[in-house]
Amino acid sequence: ECLWTILATESLYLVWKLRCKRVIQNEGKEFSLEEIWNRWYAMMDQRLTVDRKACTAYLEKRTLKPDRVAATWLPILENNRDLPPNWVGDGGVLVGIRRGR
Numbered sequence: 042e043c044l045w046t047i048l049a050t051e052s053l054y055l056v057w058k059l060r061c062k063r064v065i066q067n068e069g070k071e072f073s074l075e076e077i078w079n080r081w082y083a084m085m086d087q088r089l090t091v092d093r094k095a096c097t098a099y100l101e102k103r104t105l106k107p108d109r110v111a112a113t114w115l116p117i118l119e120n121n122r123d124l125p126p127n128w129v130g131d132g133g134v135l136v137g138i139r140r141g142r
Contacts, residue, residue: 043109043113044113044114044116044117047088047113048085051084051085051088052081054084055080055081055084059072059077059080089114089118092105092110092113092114093110093129093130095110096110096129096130097130107127107129107130110129111128111129
């Protein structure tokens, strides 16, 4: 449920941002499907990074639980079987959203 909430809210926010940009900056010019996909993946990668950083100890009480972050994001991560056990809190581990259509 948590993942679906993230996907829905972030996607709706992207739709709103793209519409504003199209109407205000691009004078009604449509975005290509590839550009929309690229922006969506970039936004999801950014959200994953924010969630991973929110697990660090310096936030004290406000920290997200690493197990919760892992359970939320693992199903859609690329090469999720190759990730080390502490991938959530380890800033040196590169992870990305699985790209598929």
